[in-house]
Amino acid sequence: MQDPKDAKGLSRWELDTPCLVVAEETLEENIGKMQDHAASFGKKLRPHAKTHKCTRIAQMQKEAGSIGICVAKVSEAEVLVNQGFRGVLITSPVVTGFKIRRLMDCLSRDPGLMVVVDSPANASRLNDEAAGRGLKLGVLVDLDPGMGRTGVAFQEGLAIGQRIESLPSLRLRGVQCYAGQVQHIRSFEERCRASLEWMEQAAEVVRRFRHNGLPCDIFTGGGTGTCEIDCRIPELTDMQVGSYVMMDADYLNIGSSQDPSRFVKFPPSLTLLTTVISANHPGVVTVDAGTKALYRDGGTPYVLDRSGPNLKFEWWGDEHGRILLPKGSPGFEIGDVLELVVSHCDPTVNLFDQLYVTREGRVKEVWPIDMRGRSQ
């Protein structure tokens, strides 16, 4: 493996492959654009770190003005809290004894730490554990936007909010509603209808909280696919956008307000470099990135035109990929490097230990993907 200190100053085409490269210019552009977009609607950002799993990028998002950061798992929260982040939100229920103890360890260092809750039994257990440690845990009611994955039904939101409010070692902060199932609907209009249908029901829960005197400073939700939609909901306080920072083929293929067939607002900052290792046949070459370097989900990675026009990537096992060349293409020699936009950024980033961060195409820094593998 390439030592990070040996990589600094190299052109990205000189890096050992397969590897993940992040163009810092595009990263900054995407972070700034999303921040401005939210601000123009009077909303805040609480970006989701499950996408990049990298403290350095979370830091950039914080410096750009985000009000907090989301994680999916306690083991991710541990990394960010240890790095000094405060007000971390865990967006899935934390239910087992082992994890609740680790959650309380985090809470003792980050008094603003929050977790979502979707069951009264879990609320009671969290309350007991927090009481036993002399702590007070921030809690959001997780509302189920019709997916049935986590969360309570909208009509049960108020009751569980009241239950949480009655528990002395929990501090009710508001609600979360994340409609994961609508984020990738191709048609922008259809996505609008679907997302607003759910988010308006969540907003009704927020109004009922307030009408009944329950605290509700936070109504968090939404993702990259609905960032242009959910900010129209007046009650929404902040958006849990994740993928916008890096982007992937899956998201680039959905429609947007500007283009019915492409999501053009955020260009991909993340790419994967891969090397031709075998070229014994016309019209096809074999590259060194397979399913262990590109997560096989969300469609097919696409080859950037600067590698050559009209090239197509195909999956070819755990260790290899196949690049199909158009007729008349001059082809490639072994050792040639190609650049791909990954199909699904979140699980692909989770395959690597580091990001090569470039400025004008040269490696400026190497950032550890320090939440990689933190699925617990």
Added chain:
Amino acid sequence: MQDPKDAKGLSRWELDTPCLVVAEETLEENIGKMQDHAASFGKKLRPHAKTHKCTRIAQMQKEAGSIGICVAKVSEAEVLVNQGFRGVLITSPVVTGFKIRRLMDCLSRDPGLMVVVDSPANASRLNDEAAGRGLKLGVLVDLDPGMGRTGVAFQEGLAIGQRIESLPSLRLRGVQCYAGQVQHIRSFEERCRASLEWMEQAAEVVRRFRHNGLPCDIFTGGGTGTCEIDCRIPELTDMQVGSYVMMDADYLNIGSSQDPSRFVKFPPSLTLLTTVISANHPGVVTVDAGTKALYRDGGTPYVLDRSGPNLKFEWWGDEHGRILLPKGSPGFEIGDVLELVVSHCDPTVNLFDQLYVTREGRVKEVWPIDMRGRSQ
């Protein structure tokens, strides 16, 4: 994350999840069975470490009698060579300057190191680099079994063998032929026909090598799916079996000589534990293992019956899975733990940093997956 030293002695049901568990009894059984099977045909094993990515398991395979070990990438070879393994075979061409230098570093410590070659230009470059370091590199001709992924056509095998033999700093050792495309053909008879078709053509290359006075001590190839087939080829010296040691749903679903619909010879030693984190709907619960903990490839993981009969796993995003319960099932509560056989072991192992190794259901040791992420 659970500290490995805190896990020792725990029942596997007490582990933090999602996590990978290996039953040592089954691991030993599979290693022994494959060794005996090969020996009964007068063959050796050169197991592929790309499956388990774990030096400790490679060590067990060596102690059981394997004559060597295969890896897919130079960065995996570095780990094994540093741990004292000798005679490591890299089963894909190594073509770039950076990787060739690392290869030579490995060779300087493991004089028996070998790599496959499928291009005369690559052979010349490897020869020059080895000469410059005063080393001699063992080389196998990679034969393409009709896949077009890596390797030369059978009719070109002799010529490239002669080319390699003419280069003073390369030492021709023989040939490799790995028919990856036939390993998962469901019908055992069809798989027999397909594999023998390719492997007999490779055997013909071996005979031509010998007829022309070329060294050919090694004819290596075959995988878990063809282990009962390829050993019928007299010229084959050893098999590059990988998955047999852990197994997965993908392999368990192919036919075998004993059962036309199941591969029953090797039971799964590897399982994934996952916890119910939300249970707000009849007939379905949400667990904490999604695509970041179970690689989405090779079909669907299956739930072991000891977790409850007739349960079905479904993919549900990066962080979660869904378990469908049969009608009338008593259901689960949050915190309950289920055990799954993974869909494809190789890329799933590559998602984790450690294996919890159990004996009689209790954690005996925690082994680092020390080649995890080594895709370079």
